Structure formats: structure tokens, C-alpha cells
Amino acid sequence: MALEVETKDCTALSDSEICEMAELVSGESVYFDVGHLSKQRDAWVLVTHVRDGSRLVAYGFCTLERVGGDPTVLMGAGATKRSARRDSALRAMVNAQLRRAVLAFPDEDVLVAAQMADAATFTAFKPLDRVVPRPGYEPNGEDRAWGRRLAKRFDVQGEYKAREFRVYGDGGPSFVLNHTAARPEAVPADVAALFDGYDTRNGDAMIAFGWATREDLAKLL
Structure with a gap:
């Protein structure tokens, strides 16, 4: 199927849908309850739902806007259900949000940004170019400037360290795109190393971003 x-x-998001989203994952180190999600409904413009039949398998808040003058897809709080189709659900959600971007920003490259707490979430950025941070790459001053802009726009919970692209949490949840690997051993070791020392229960998170080229975006139409 x-x-x-x-x-x-987000204005069309009902209380019952909020409850359904809160029930998608529970008992994990990153968990958004009804209260968290209700506040996110007020903070974001759009929400994407992915269903397998009648069952919700992924959701994600997002907004399309210009940050620093550049067209940007900001991915807010989101989650995928622990299932065999979680990677497919994540791809479907990201593609839907990128499809919105090509309609909003035709003929432009688009920055895509999210907060992450698990190396598996890098799966969402596979279609992107110039991802920061990434293994084997030394970020430059412009990259760090982008990180600071995004940290401010995300209104991060805790202290942001620009050289690390890392949010040191304050004990509450960071509003990350929450995705875990069906087989953690399949996550490349150099990607997993980027998250060494993260305490997700404390709200630690990475701010990551990359570029969707106009050519790749056009293929989504």
C-alpha cells in the first residue's frame, strides 16, 4: 500500500490530530506530548502527515520563508513511527515539504534546515548538497553564520555553540526531527561520530542544513 x-x-490541525501525533512515539529519549505539540501548532505554518492506510506513521512541522534573504525550508518538530517503513515515511514527508518549496521559490536553490538528535536523521538530507556539518568537512565562517541565524530562528532551548553546530540542552526537549534507524549498525560510523556525547534526554541537538538545487527540486513536480 x-x-x-x-x-x-497548522490552523487546520485539530486537537484529535495533536493527540494522535503525541501517541506516535512514547517512552523514548525524544518525546513531544500534547502540550509541546499544541505550542508547535501555534509556532509553525504547515504540518505534514504521512499515513500508511489509516495509521499515522510520520509527521513534521515546517515553514517556508526567507532567512538571511535566501529561500528556506525550516523543518520543526517531527517524528517517524518505529516501523519497517520509517525510512520511506521520512522520505515521503521531506519530499512533500520540498515540493512545496519549489512552488514557493521557483528557479531558486533552497536551504533546508532542521534540528537533529540522532545520526539516522541524516537520511532526510541525502537529496541535499553542501550539508553542514558533515564528516570530513571543516565548516567556514559563512557556515557558522548560517548556524547562528538558524539557531535564532529555531529559538533553540539551551545554549548554542556555533563552532560545533550543537545545542546544549537545558533539560527540556529540543524540537528536533526525531528519526531512528531500523538497523543502527547501518548508520555510517563517521556520521554517528558527529553525535558522540549527545544527551538527548537533556535536549542536546544538532542544527544541520543543506541546499536543494533548483534542478533537483524541479524533478519533484
Whole structure:
């Protein structure tokens, strides 16, 4: 059965849908309850739901705007259900949000940014170019400037260290895109190393970003 994807205005998100989203994952180190998600509904413009039949398997808040003058997809709090189709659900959600971007920003490269707490979430950035941070790459001053802009826009919970692209949490949840690997051993070791020492229960998170080229975006139409 094909996954069904819907993106709509957060103003149309019902209380029952909020409860369904809160029930998608529980008992994990990163968990958003009804209260958290209700506040996110007020903070973001769009929300994407991915369903397998009638069952919710992924969700993610997002907004399309210009940051520092550049067209940007900001991915807010999101989660994928622990299932065999979690990678497919993540790809479907990201593609839906990027498809919105090409309609909003035709003929432009688009920056895509998210907070992450697990190396498996890098799966979401596979279609992107010039991802920062990434293994084997030394970020430059412009990269760090982007990190600071995004940390401010995400209104991070805790202290942001620009040279590390890392949020040191304050004990509450960081509003990350929460995705875990079905087989953690399959995550490349150099990607996993980027998250060494992270305490997700304390709200530690990485701010990561990359570019979707106009050519790649056009293929989504």
C-alpha cells in the first residue's frame, strides 16, 4: 500500500490530530506530548502527515520563508513511527515539504534546515548538497553564520555553540526531527561520530542544513 501524504496549514490541525501525533512515539529519549505539540501548532505554518492506510506513521512541522534573504525550508518538530517503513515515511514527508518549496521559490536553490538528535536523521538530507556539518568537512565562517541565524530562528532551548553546530540542552526537549534507524549498525560510523556525547534526554541537538538545487527540486513536480 502506498503511503499517503498531506500537508496543510497548522490552523487546520485539530486537537484529535495533536493527540494522535503525541501517541506516535512514547517512552523514548525524544518525546513531544500534547502540550509541546499544541505550542508547535501555534509556532509553525504547515504540518505534514504521512499515513500508511489509516495509521499515522510520520509527521513534521515546517515553514517556508526567507532567512538571511535566501529561500528556506525550516523543518520543526517531527517524528517517524518505529516501523519497517520509517525510512520511506521520512522520505515521503521531506519530499512533500520540498515540493512545496519549489512552488514557493521557483528557479531558486533552497536551504533546508532542521534540528537533529540522532545520526539516522541524516537520511532526510541525502537529496541535499553542501550539508553542514558533515564528516570530513571543516565548516567556514559563512557556515557558522548560517548556524547562528538558524539557531535564532529555531529559538533553540539551551545554549548554542556555533563552532560545533550543537545545542546544549537545558533539560527540556529540543524540537528536533526525531528519526531512528531500523538497523543502527547501518548508520555510517563517521556520521554517528558527529553525535558522540549527545544527551538527548537533556535536549542536546544538532542544527544541520543543506541546499536543494533548483534542478533537483524541479524533478519533484
